[in-house]
Amino acid sequence: SSLRLSLPHLQLMEGHCLDGNQGIYKVQEFLGNGSFGNVVKCTKLGSQECYAIKIMNCSRAGQEEFEMMKLIKDLDPDENHLIKMFECFTFHSVTCIVYELLDVSLFDSYKRDSSTRTHLCLIRVIAQQLLKALKALKSIGVAHCDITLDNIMFTDPDSVNVKLIDFGLAVETKKLSTETDIQVTPFRAPEVILGLPLDESVDMWALGVVLACVYFGNYPFPSKTEYETIRAMVQIFGLPEAEVLHKAKNKAAFFTRDNSDWRLCTPEEYTETTGQQVEIKNHVINLDAMIHEHRDMFEAHDDDDHRAFIDLLKNMLEVNPQNRITPIQALEHDFITMKHLAGKSKAVYAGKAEESQTHSSINTR
Numbered sequence: 001s002s003l004r005l006s007l008p009h010l011q012l013m014e015g016h017c018l019d020g021n022q023g024i025y026k027v028q029e030f031l032g033n034g035s036f037g038n039v040v041k042c043t044k045l046g047s048q049e050c051y052a053i054k055i056m057n058c059s060r061a062g063q064e065e066f067e068m069m070k071l072i073k074d075l076d077p078d079e080n081h082l083i084k085m086f087e088c089f090t091f092h093s094v095t096c097i098v099y100e101l102l103d104v105s106l107f108d109s110y111k112r113d114s115s116t117r118t119h120l121c122l123i124r125v126i127a128q129q130l131l132k133a134l135k136a137l138k139s140i141g142v143a144h145c146d147i148t149l150d151n152i153m154f155t156d157p158d159s160v161n162v163k164l165i166d167f168g169l170a171v172e173t174k175k176l177s178t179e180t181d182i183q184v185t186p187f188r189a190p191e192v193i194l195g196l197p198l199d200e201s202v203d204m205w206a207l208g209v210v211l212a213c214v215y216f217g218n219y220p221f222p223s224k225t226e227y228e229t230i231r232a233m234v235q236i237f238g239l240p241e242a243e244v245l246h247k248a249k250n251k252a253a254f255f256t257r258d259n260s261d262w263r264l265c266t267p268e269e270y271t272e273t274t275g276q277q278v279e280i281k282n283h284v285i286n287l288d289a290m291i292h293e294h295r296d297m298f299e300a301h302d303d304d305d306h307r308a309f310i311d312l313l314k315n316m317l318e319v320n321p322q323n324r325i326t327p328i329q330a331l332e333h334d335f336i337t338m339k340h341l342a343g344k345s346k347a348v349y350a351g352k353a354e355e356s357q358t359h360s361s362i363n364t365r
């Protein structure tokens with residue numbers, strides 16, 4: 001797509017050059033934009049190499065993203081499925097961050113055909129890669145805080161290799177407090193909505209929502225209002241434990257007590273407390289029933305594999321963050337290790353699962 005970027009200090013068009021510290025970058029095309037910046041594809045003069053340069057709207061946000069990238073720079077970006085940064089420079093007072101060029105986001109890849117369900121063998125590969133990313137971030141005490149379908153990108157069109165991008169909202173876990181306003185709906189964890197202490201397990205919740213999306217072809221929780229989200233969570237997983245409700249600073253908006261028993265507020269009660277109107281759409285998924293849709297959709301199907309996936313998903317979407325599965329535990333889960341696919345009767349399916357580690361062809365019937 002053609003490019004014409006107008007920032008206060010910088011007018012940019014295709015063919016213009018950006019002077020970096022490690023080379024001069026020639027602008028080729030516009031790749032995308034977000035709330036913090038515009039991303040352009042560039043080639044480095046004198047080489048064939050292509051890069052994605054994020055041109056920040058605001059230098060403070062640019063510095064914060066750069067500082068965070070420096071914090072994670074010792075983590076191997078390829079092993080850990082994190083975007084690779086090459087350099088950061090200021091050009092005409094605008095902060096530019098040079099990243100590796102990636103292909104499409106999970107969001108754009110699913111937008112093409114929203115009815116698409118993804119085969120479990122592909123979901124496994126994506127899940128394993130992103131769990132490695134979460135494990136690496138947790139090991140250095142960093143929470144991404146903005147895991148969405150947009151912020152996960154495939155590295156190239158021919159293989160299943162994803163990377164986590166956009167560390168603009170990432171924080172050191174120790175700096176997260178109950179009041180920190182993080183994550184976007186519909187990826188926001190219940191502890192953020194309910195006002196509970198926060199840590200990096202917010203990312204595990206968001207990853208659970210991402211995997212649920214690619215499995216169902218839709219968001220698992222409605223999110224027009226936070227009430228709808230909490231209501232769906234209660235319908236799927238039951239009322240949060242008393243211990244969770246006890247600590248939740250924002251519980252009064254969502255829950256009330258009849259005698260000594262907690263219950264979900266009615267939509268009318270929620271509107272009365274918050275002033276927000278609620279529209280109940282009743283779009284609540286039944287995790288266990290999804291197995292039938294997948295069974296009809298793909299030739300290669302294994303019920304045990306589905307049960308393993310749903311079990312992992314329920315552990316990732318555990319409402320109480322203290323009981324939520326950790327990245328290390330999730331990487332040891334049967335769905336990832338494929339322990340449940342051992343044995344002769346599973347050999348054909350297990351073979352397809354192995355194949356999908358390198359090819360993306362299993363998505364088609």
Ligand SMILES: Nc1ncnc2c1ncn2[C@@H]1O[C@H](COP(=O)(O)OP(=O)(O)OP(=O)(O)O)[C@@H](O)[C@H]1O
Pocket residue numbers: 031032033034035036037038039052054083099100101102103105150151165166168
């Ligand atoms: N490395 C990359 N390679 C190719 N395209 C990219 C790359 N990084 C980002 N993009 C594209 O640019 C878009 C915006 O990037 P990014 O999410 O980093 O910006 P942002 O301003 O922080 O966005 P947000 O509003 O989601 O916080 C992405 O959705 C993607 O389409």
